[in-house]
Amino acid sequence: EVQLVESGGGLVQPGGSLRLSCAASGFTFSTYDMHWVRQVTGKGLEWVSAIDTAGKTYYPDSVKGRFTISRENAKNSLYLQMNSLRAGDTAVYYCAREVFYGDWYFDLWGRGTLVTVSS
């Protein structure tokens, strides 16, 4: 089955760190660019990071310098290392697969993992 499964969310104190994982299955993970997208409860979607097939990474200003996206193709896994966490980082974090073949879109999403930053 083609799927993405996130894990690693939980409760962390402000200033703390957390590492999220996304396990991919059913497709050739190494051939896709991958993303993390987050959603504060009751709010909209916010793009958090991207990594291309060559390992080049991209971030919005809101997380640049605090978050690091990485991938391990041999394990079909995507990661998000989150440091210096703030209350505003509290959200459900989704991993998503990008398709860019003429058209561009995110065609596969995981179910998400909840990160709560609170003392």
Place this chain on the structure above:
Amino acid sequence: EIVLTQSPGTLSLSPGERATLSCRASQSVSSSYLAWYQQKPGQAPRLLIYGASSRATGIPDRFSGSGSGTDFTLTISRLEPEDFAVYYCQQYGGSPPYTFGQGTKLEIK
């Protein structure tokens, strides 16, 4: 950074009615790089439309997308009970960030 503005914020309609959702970009977006997603409570977003007008696999033909440049539209021709959800547009402007609109909530009237 390209900003996407969706309207209305909330749309109240009855099953069987036609829904028209708007997504306006702050600068021109290639039609190839404009997508629409549906999200139901407690679920991940689901791809509906890509390339501004192409339906994703398994999406019913009552969903259609149109538009170009800065103005894009998602139309649901005849609402079914399962269509009541939040809808987001998303763009890729050739470089990050990959922005989403703020969403339109389609609720039952």
